[in-house]
Amino acid sequence: MASTAIGELNFPARVLLGPGPSLVHPRVLRALGMPVIGHLDPSFLTILNETQALLREVFHTNNRFTLALSGTGSAGMEAVLVNLIEPGDAVVVGVNGLFGTRLATIVERCGGKALPVEAPWGQPIDLQVLQEVISRSGPVKAVAVVHAETSTGVRQDLEPIGRLCREAGALFVVDAVTSLAGMPLDVDAWLIDACYSGTQKCLSCPPGLSPVTVSERALAAIRRRHTACRSWYLDFSLIADYWEDQKRLYHHTAPVSMIYALRESLRLVLEEGLPARFARHELHSRALLAGLAVLGITPLPAPDVRLPMLNCVLVPREIDEGGVRAELLDRFGIEIGGGLGTLKGLVWRIGLMGESATAGNVLALLTALGAILSRRRWARHPEQAAAAAAAVYAEAGRENGITP
Amino acid sequence: MASTAIGELNFPARVLLGPGPSLVHPRVLRALGMPVIGHLDPSFLTILNETQALLREVFHTNNRFTLALSGTGSAGMEAVLVNLIEPGDAVVVGVNGLFGTRLATIVERCGGKALPVEAPWGQPIDLQVLQEVISRSGPVKAVAVVHAETSTGVRQDLEPIGRLCREAGALFVVDAVTSLAGMPLDVDAWLIDACYSGTQKCLSCPPGLSPVTVSERALAAIRRRHTACRSWYLDFSLIADYWEDQKRLYHHTAPVSMIYALRESLRLVLEEGLPARFARHELHSRALLAGLAVLGITPLPAPDVRLPMLNCVLVPREIDEGGVRAELLDRFGIEIGGGLGTLKGLVWRIGLMGESATAGNVLALLTALGAILSRRRWARHPEQAAAAAAAVYAEAGRENGITP
Structure with a gap:
């Protein structure tokens, strides 16, 4: 490709209803485009402090070590494990989807021993089985589970696992990549x-940073390590020396613009309020599923473990799932996700995360999907899908005292 | 800190003349603020392809594996080492500043054995000594050096080291964090x-990505590894599966907005043209040093190994260096860098990188610095500093047939 042929950025408008990235608020894009200042400028250090305060509120934590790592969510996963795990450490890992599988892979890359507790894709990890594995495994350094499994749309109940971990003397590691700011999480x-x-x-900020929080108990375990952290870039002790107000030692150049954006997205989250934001995610998921039901499309997970922000639904066997997704993108500018791993070709993953979770987006998707499926002679009354969703919104309005 | 007290982003305008970040062109900020689209959207995959083509041109390479890693320059350093080095591998490392020291540290974290070849901070690595260490060390997996040592302002001559490496059967690893697009580099x-x-x-893009290029010879060495790469996030084989046009397998969510910005900054670099850009960096460094000489401030490195984009100069002993930097920032909005490691308190590091390298910035810095130093009774004729720089510009203009 000749570089002279590469012109100004130019791409179509998209409605992002896949497994992330989600749509980004104009205020966040504006923050992103502010001039870059130095990573040791006192003005920027104030921005770091503010970002930490906002993150603590969203994570529901008082942890001093609460900050944004300079990498994506997957870097956050690797960072937590490479800091906590020393070669030979046993880690019990809940494996019921792609991201649980990734946790186990990274534990092994860190030199740890992954003890998988499996469940079928589409179901949560069974607490009883988890407890049995922990108790028969000798000393366990940590237990790691995924709160919101983005590959299957399944929610994992965390509170009882936290208690199990304390009893077993294990550290409790949680992947909250998809859950944070979209459903309750109380670190x-x-x-x-x-x-x-x-x-x-659900933060609706561009991809590129990983918010992370670490308890004093975990920091003490890191201080007790016998070996240096295998990663220099992700070494929490070195990263803390930059983020901590009294030190500010240079480690690497902070991604200034992305931190502006994260700060603004966190401000938007807290302006809406976490309870209202969680309720909004619930409502739009309910409306979407009501509409999809009319089209004969049903969720993979059982009702009590479904994620509101990531709706994993079974594609009817007769339907060419990739073709439908391509048509949604090409004709309507709407992105939804396909299946990963064992669910490839079998499911759609419809994200309603952060700014993407709106009635307009739900109704547009149902209408577009209805049109595409009826052309394929699948859906008989496609216009009733959006109507079913609209009925959910009307009902919710009445409950809130709003007359439609 | 109460989150409700955290208002809209608000900070003073800055002229960035430190060791990075550098000033960012408005076109790059505009690209950064474009709407986010999906990391598997065909439109975004085109943007990835274009970014690769632009990077190859700037790196002067045909390497297929040429892309931007989702982390800062330090992540690039770690990525290259963690992929090339297996536990026990010997790596000869040039150590003549902070970043050479960091290379050696990371080699050890990867389980390798770092064989340091040292030189005093402010001097380049001696080729003779490097050759001796390589030949007496038994099999050497790689030789790693820093092209532009940001902590000392020293340039390392690379071409003869490349030949040495081929003769020794070692891989040649180069840190081009500060040199790329600011001085000749021919991978x-x-x-x-x-x-x-x-x-x-010198790319003048916000911090957050690490452009990297890897030869077929190095990729073959990676394929011959006996152990898995210790990092999953930075594993080149997995990253290539996403960036390669025929595969596009999901690994992690690409930092979409930052890639927009990088693409635009590379377009700007190639619109200017690399030779013109290198000459511009040379010219402004020459003007700056002429002005600083009037103020009695001289560079640490010898003339033949000085970097144009990072001017490391000795602070007169009588001067409170931190106080001067703070005053430059507070009164004039100009950021310059202090010393790191053994040079802390002894030097200033004045960056003239990319968009920051302009006559206006050089003259403003010299005028501001002259004013601050004359108040401290150091500089007698501070107004002559900017005049000396202006004379350099006038002379350069005459050489180019421009009458001032």
């Missing part, structure tokens, strides 16, 4: 020792 | 096997 009350997320899901 | 002709950079130096 301190649920006894979580290390929790990481990504910016591009 | 293919100089037989470099792995080279990484950062976005926030």
Whole structure:
């Protein structure tokens, strides 16, 4: 490709209803485009402090070590594990989807021993089985589970696992990449020792940073390490020396613009308020599923473990799932996700995360999907899908005293 | 800190003349603020392809594996080493500043054995000594040096080291964080096997990505590894599966907005043209040093090894260096850098990188610095500093047939 042929950035408008990135608020894009200042400028250090304060509120934690790592959510996963795990350490890992599988892979790359507790993709990890594995495994350094499994749309109940971990003397590691700011997460009350997320899901910030929080208990375990952290870039002790107000030692150049954006996205989250934001995610998921039901499309997970922000639904066997997704993108500018791993070709993953979770987007998707499926002679009354969703919104309005 | 007290982003305008980040062109900020689209959207995959083509041109390489890693320049350093080095591998490392020291540290964290070849901070690595260490060390997996040592302002001559490496059967690793797009770098002709950079130096893009290029020879060495790469996030084989046009397998969510910005900054670099850009960096460094000489401030490195984009100068002993830097920032909005490591308190590091390298910035800095130093009774004729720089510009204009 000749570089002279590469012109100004130019791409179509998109409605992002996939597994992330989600749509980004104009205020966040504006923050992103502010002039870059130095990573040791006192003005920027204030911005770091503010970002930490906002993150603590969203994570529901008082952890001093609460900050944004300079990498995506997957870097957060690796960072937590490479800091906590020393070669030979046993780690019990909940494996019921792609991201649980990734946790186990990274534990092994860190030299740890991953003890998988499996469940079928589409179901949560069974607490009883988890407890049995922990108790028969000898000393366990940590237990790691995924709060919101983005590959299957399944929610894992965290609170009882936190108690199990304390009893077993294990650290509790939680993947909150997709859950943070989209459903309740209470790091301190649920006894979580290390929790990481990504910016591009329910925070509705562009991808590129990983918010992370680590308890004093986990920091003490890191201080007791016999070997140096295998990663220099992700070494929490070195990163803390930059983020901590009294030190500010240079480690690497902070991604200034992305931190502006994260700060603004966190401000938007807290302006809406976490309870209102969680309720909004619930409502739009309910409306979407009501509409999809009319089209004969049903969720993979059972009702009590479904994620509101990531709706994993079974594609009817007769339907060419990739073709439908391509048509949604090409004709309507709407992105939804396909299946990963064992679910490839079998499911759609419809994200309603952060700014993407609106009635307009739900109704547009249902209408477009209805049109595409009826052309394929699948859906008989496609226009009733959006109507079913609209009925959910009307009902919710009545409950809130709003007359439609 | 109460989150409700955290208002809209608000900070003073800055002229960035430190060791990075450098000033960012408005076109790059505009690209950064474009709407986010999906990391698997065909439109975004085109943007990735274009970014690769632009990077190859700037790196002077045909390497297929040429892309931007989702982390800062330090992540690039770690990525190259963690992929090339297996536990027990010997790596000869040039150590003549902070970043050479960091290379040696990371080699050890990867389980390798770092064989340091040292030189005093402010001097380049001696080729003779390097050759001796390589030949007496038994099998050497790689030789790693820093092209532009940001902590000392010293340039390392790379071409002869490339030939040495081929003769020794070692891979040649180059840190080009500060040099890329600011001075000549010819990855293919100089037989470099792995080279990484950062976005926030002479590319004048915000910090957050690490452009990297890897030769087929190095990729073959990676394929011959006996052990898995210790990092999953930075594993080149997995990252290539996403960036390669025929695969596009999901690994992690690409930092979409930062890639927009990098693409635009590379377009700007190639619109200017690399030779013109290198000459511009040379010219402004010459003007700056002429002005500083009037103020009695001289460079640390010898003339033949000085970097144009990072001017490391000795602070007169009588001067409170931190106080002067603080005053430059507070009164004039100009950022310059202090010393790191053994040079802390002894030097200033004045960056003239990318968009920051302009006559206006050089003259403003010299005038401001002159004013601050004359108040401290150091500089007698501070107004002559800017005049000396202006004379350099006038002379350069005459050489180019421009009458001032």
